[in-house]
Amino acid sequence: MPLEFEKPIEELEAKIAELEGFATSSGVDLSGELQVLRERLAQLKSETFGNLSRWERVQLARAPGRPTTLDVIGGIMSEFVELYGDRTYGEDPAVVGGLARFEGTSVVVVGHQKGRDTKENIRRNFAMPHPEGYRKAMRMMDLADRFGRPFIAFIDTPGAYPGVSAEERGQAWVIAQSIQRMARLRVPAIAIILGEGGSGGALAIGVGNRVLILENAWYSVISPESCAAILWRDAKEAAKAAEALKLSAPDLLSLGIVDRIIPEPSGGAHRDPATTLSNIKQALQATLAELAGLGPEQLFEDRYRRFRGLGRYQV
Amino acid sequence: MALERLFRRRRAQGEARDIPELWVKCPKCDAQIYKKDLETNLHVCPKCEHHLRLSADKRIAMLADAGSFEQITGLKPTDPLGFVDTEPYPKRLERYQKEAGRPDAIVGGRCTIGGIESVLLVMDYAFAGGSMGSVVGEEITRGIELAAQENRAVVIVSVSGGARMQEAALSLMQMAKTTLALDRLWAQKLPYISILTDPTTGGVTASFAAIADVILAEPGALIGFAGPRVIKQTIRQDLPEGFQRSEFLLKHGMVDQVVDRRRLKETVARILKLLHPRTVNHAG
Ligand SMILES: [Zn+2]
Numbered sequence: 001m002p003l004e005f006e007k008p009i010e011e012l013e014a015k016i017a018e019l020e021g022f023a024t025s026s027g028v029d030l031s032g033e034l035q036v037l038r039e040r041l042a043q044l045k046s047e048t049f050g051n052l053s054r055w056e057r058v059q060l061a062r063a064p065g066r067p068t069t070l071d072v073i074g075g076i077m078s079e080f081v082e083l084y085g086d087r088t089y090g091e092d093p094a095v096v097g098g099l100a101r102f103e104g105t106s107v108v109v110v111g112h113q114k115g116r117d118t119k120e121n122i123r124r125n126f127a128m129p130h131p132e133g134y135r136k137a138m139r140m141m142d143l144a145d146r147f148g149r150p151f152i153a154f155i156d157t158p159g160a161y162p163g164v165s166a167e168e169r170g171q172a173w174v175i176a177q178s179i180q181r182m183a184r185l186r187v188p189a190i191a192i193i194l195g196e197g198g199s200g201g202a203l204a205i206g207v208g209n210r211v212l213i214l215e216n217a218w219y220s221v222i223s224p225e226s227c228a229a230i231l232w233r234d235a236k237e238a239a240k241a242a243e244a245l246k247l248s249a250p251d252l253l254s255l256g257i258v259d260r261i262i263p264e265p266s267g268g269a270h271r272d273p274a275t276t277l278s279n280i281k282q283a284l285q286a287t288l289a290e291l292a293g294l295g296p297e298q299l300f301e302d303r304y305r306r307f308r309g310l311g312r313y314q315v
Numbered sequence: 316m317a318l319e320r321l322f323r324r325r326r327a328q329g330e331a332r333d334i335p336e337l338w339v340k341c342p343k344c345d346a347q348i349y350k351k352d353l354e355t356n357l358h359v360c361p362k363c364e365h366h367l368r369l370s371a372d373k374r375i376a377m378l379a380d381a382g383s384f385e386q387i388t389g390l391k392p393t394d395p396l397g398f399v400d401t402e403p404y405p406k407r408l409e410r411y412q413k414e415a416g417r418p419d420a421i422v423g424g425r426c427t428i429g430g431i432e433s434v435l436l437v438m439d440y441a442f443a444g445g446s447m448g449s450v451v452g453e454e455i456t457r458g459i460e461l462a463a464q465e466n467r468a469v470v471i472v473s474v475s476g477g478a479r480m481q482e483a484a485l486s487l488m489q490m491a492k493t494t495l496a497l498d499r500l501w502a503q504k505l506p507y508i509s510i511l512t513d514p515t516t517g518g519v520t521a522s523f524a525a526i527a528d529v530i531l532a533e534p535g536a537l538i539g540f541a542g543p544r545v546i547k548q549t550i551r552q553d554l555p556e557g558f559q560r561s562e563f564l565l566k567h568g569m570v571d572q573v574v575d576r577r578r579l580k581e582t583v584a585r586i587l588k589l590l591h592p593r594t595v596n597h598a599g
Contacts, residue, residue, distance in 0.1 A: 160540065162540070162541030163546060163549060163550055164554065164555065164558065167540060167559055168567050169567070170567065170568075170569050171539075171541070172521040172540035173521075176490075176520075176525040177525075179490060179491055179521075180494050180495075183495045183498070199478075200487070200521040200522075206491075207495075219484055221486045226545075230480065231400035232400060240400075244399060244483075245396070245398075245480070246396045257485070257488060304498075307492050308496075310485065310489075310492060311452055311485055311488065311489060313390045313391065313449045313450045313453050
């Protein structure tokens with residue numbers, strides 16, 4: 001299903017396809033008409049996608065068909081061995097993790113996992129982890145440290161799950177612990193925000209030496225809808241909240257909250273997943289290379305300094 | 316009580332203007348409490364033991380040894396995002412600053428607690444519901460770093476509705492910054508006690524407040540990650556009785572003790588003495 005602002009584009013694309021089909025089957029030369037339509041399409045695309053509002057970007061970040069953590073692991077890594085469970089309470093399908101090989105190097109990966117259809121989304125709780133998910137993530141961090149493997153985290157969650165059982169099992173406690181555990185890694189740690197970076201539930205696996213973000217992904221202390229519900233007393237004002245929160249990739253880069261923007265194909269990652277994956281691969285390779293010269297304590301200090309410097313105040 | 320009778324008589328005569336000066340109504344049991352009694356009882360209702368909210372200044376007076384507190388905080392907030400909702404953030408800040416009488420939602424300083432050299436950091440609910448933005452995060456971080464430098468213990472009293480929306484992702488980053496700073500403290504084996512008071516939720520709970528050496532909570536305090544309203548909306552069910560209260564957290568293993576405010580200082584001082592490296596040879 002197209003997003004609201006994609007509709008005119010999809011309509012024009014359908015019209016062009018129809019005309020092409022007609023031209024082929026009837027043998028009528030429509031190349032002149034088609035040329036005009038294709039130019040109009042190109043213009044419409046550049047107008048729409050070249051000036052995306054922050055709220056439109058949020059919708060792209062949530063678009064069905066956008067590559068999920070498992071899509072990215074499957075697409076740019078090999079030999080993936082998924083590891084389940086938190087060794088304490090249970091298995092949380094909202095967080096996936098395991099061992100894999102990236103460009104010859106063995107790495108430890110973890111990420112929030114959205115479903116690729118409604119059924120899977122329900123099973124994975126729409127990528128909103130319970131405490132078990134964060135304990136699983138911390139277990140992966142332990143593995144990365146013990147075996148000296150780079151730790152790669154993919155962020156894509158609306159937020160940690162706000163529910164009774166999550167509170168009973170210490171949601172706040174595990175998020176704090178996960179932040180601390182990741183900060184203590186003595187291996188290269190890279191966090192990549194694929195889609196949604198919803199608050200503490202995202203940050204729990206976001207304490208990287210470098211934090212990368214896909215061009216249309218968002219990262220904030222609260223979702224635009226929840227922010228609108230509180231400050232405007234109306235969740236429908238989410239578009240205004242998205243603007244005010246400055247949650248887009250370019251905003252975050254200028255604030256120093258992310259270090260690098262990974263470009264998406266025109267119209268968003270879901271329109272061309274293969275190109276998206278190849279862009280992620282390139283960025284990850286370059287970032288790992290940047291960190292390659294640092295020893296264990298230097299990596300720890302580098303990460304400490306990165307986060308120590310964040311904040312704006314007057315003396 | 317004679318004064319209570321006097322109060323009743325006055326009210327009967329329609330002279331209620333003394334109420335705000337002399338009497339406070341307990342929000343839990345509705346008892347009318349003589350204000351001076353409430354003060355001497357550290358704002359705990361003498362009838363039902365409900366812990367009323369305590370100002371940051373009174374917290375400091377209650378925990379720091381008399382005359383020992385020396386303030387270190389004073390950073391001022393800015394408007395890094397140019398945030399405007401129904402009003403611009405700078406206008407809100409101005410109002411909060413007037414209401415709370417301080418630049419942001421935290422006050423802290425060097426002091427001794429039961430004779431132990433400490434850094435005491437206290438959040439202030441009167442400022443924007445104790446929300447954490449860059450200033451709160453930076454002051455907490457600096458306080459912890461100072462303690463690490465000067466071999467002091469750290470005591471943080473939290474009261475917070477969560478992270479400050481108007482500083483968006485920068486507020487979020489304070490969770491990481493404050494949490495990371497604690498490693499500097501632990502590297503030198505200096506104790507950190509986190510005191511959770513009503514309410515402590517959101518980004519404060521999910522960062523420095525939840526990973527102390529010892530976590531104490533005041534009775535009946537609302538403590539959690541998500542607020543009860545958000546949870547109720549999500550699960551579309553009524554929440555269990557006592558959910559997210561201190562006693563609930565104790566039962567679920569998340570806090571070390573629920574401590575009556577009137578025993579809080581002696582409890583904190585005892586723990587600091589037991590843990591602080593300098594006191595290791597002073598046993599007995
Ligand atoms: Zn009472």
